[in-house]
Amino acid sequence: MALVAKAAPQPVMPRMAPREDLNPFRIAQIQFDMAAEYLKLDPGLRQVLRQPKRILEVSIPTKMDSGQLKVFTGYRVQHNVARGPAKGGIRYHPNVTLDEVKALAAWMTWKTATVNIPYGGGKGGIICDPKRMSHNELERMTRRYTSEILPIIGPDQDIPAPDMYTNAQTMAWIMDTYSMTKGYSSLGVVTGKPVSLGGSLGRNEATARGCLFVAEEACKVKKMSLRGATVAIQGFGNAGAIAARLFAEKKARIIAVSDSRGGVFNSRGIDPMKAVRYKERSGTVVGMPGASRISNDDLVTLKCDILIPAALENVITLHNADQIKAKIIAEAANGPTTPHADEVLARKGIFMLPDILANAGGVTVSYFEWAQNLQGYFWQEHEVSDRLSMVIRRAFSDVYETMRKYHTRMRAAAYILSVGRVADATLVRGLFP
Ligand code: GLU
Secondary structure, eight states: OOSSOOOOOOOOOOOOOOOOOOOHHHHHHHHHHHHHHHHTOOHHHHHHHHSOSEEEEEEEEEEOTTSOEEEEEEEEEEEEOTTSSEEEEEEEETTOOHHHHHHHHHHHHHHHHHTTOSOOEEEEEEESOGGGSOHHHHHHHHHHHHHHHGGGOBTTTEEEEEOTTOOHHHHHHHHHHHHHHHTSOOGGGOSSOOGGGTOOTTTTTHHHHHHHHHHHHHHHHHTOOSTTOEEEEEOOSHHHHHHHHHHHHTTOEEEEEEETTEEEEOTTOOOHHHHHHHHHHHSSSTTOTTSEEEOHHHHHTSOOSEEEEOSOSOSBOTTTGGGOOOSEEEOOSSSOBOHHHHHHHHHTTOEEEOHHHHTTHHHHHHHHHHHHHHHTOOOOHHHHHHHHHHHHHHHHHHHHHHHHHHTOOHHHHHHHHHHHHHHHHHHHHOOOO
16 A cells, blocks of 8 residues: 555546537527628518428328338428528438428528529428338338428428438429329429439539539639649538539549548549449448548548538537638538637638538529429420529629628628528518408
8 A cells, every 4th residue: 555645646627618509590590690680670570580480390100111100200391481482401310300400491591592593491301310211111201291291382382302311212202192192293392303203404413513613603712723622521422422523523632521420531632433432332431442531520620722511510610610721611511610610710711602602502403493393394404504503603793792792701691692682572572461
């Protein structure tokens, strides 16, 4: 036994995280409030635009392959319909919450107004783990969910589309369930359908293509070349994986990509097609040959020219904003950056392409799909791409001009522009009754 007591080891204090509210709906409201302040909106009008117009919660009894019955919870939120029908995707994810769906619906309202297409904003979600469900289970759950939200969707009312872990097949099931119930085939009830079922050419690539267009515009104003620019992409789903391909086609160098299991890095560049094929085989990009392993956290703070968050919300927060080294951030995801992190990034002089502009390519081609469905007349792929380019580049220049006019930043400018448009429509319509 020691006679002299050793100094007790100092307790290691866990590094305290700066406190930050990560609730997506409260974040969406903070972003809205800032624009309302700039626009000096009337307090009554603010109350109208801050809240969703309609929320539907449904329970979805589903027969699993085992024979067991499982009841899922789903939502459809319509945030605003002042400028046209509600529009927005449906997300399948274990972490879906009502507040998340409310935030995503609000962001759709501001997104459709930023690119000036005649829609409001909506979103849906089901709390489920689609990776652990079979094709048949997903089909039964989707059809029952559709029948539960059927009274509030429709081509003139609310038009769903794909979001995380839903795709063209999901949209085909929704279209079929809706059509069978109505007794006629309704193409315009959902977008992002398979091309064989009235989907639009170019819809699948649209989010990534829009992201590329705004990045090209940002490079022009920053006097940077996209050719040879280094790009890191967090998230390798529809938006991230296709963005990797499109940016590489423009001779940008994709130095890192990641998915929910982790990421890979190679300073000399990763071939996006090899990454896609590897992920198809093994379910993740992690372990692909010719690249070293990197975590999602480290990817976000890599030294690169363009960072593309293309997965979930709250990826850039007070935790890491200070360490971000990208020159441009193009938000292919919805809500990847918190308001506090935004402040830090702005102080560092990072050029932000906010989600409601940078990922609006998806809903823009959804609009084209819906227009083609209602017309019963289909466009060629180059027409879709040319018109997408026109809409997105015009939106970029509208936002950029607003930024200069108000001496503010790109996100604030996109909100000023879009909230202003929705406020105008609401005021000119007047209050019913
Ligand atoms: N889910 C996509 C988004 O967040 C697309 C929505 C749509 O096409 O309606 O923008």
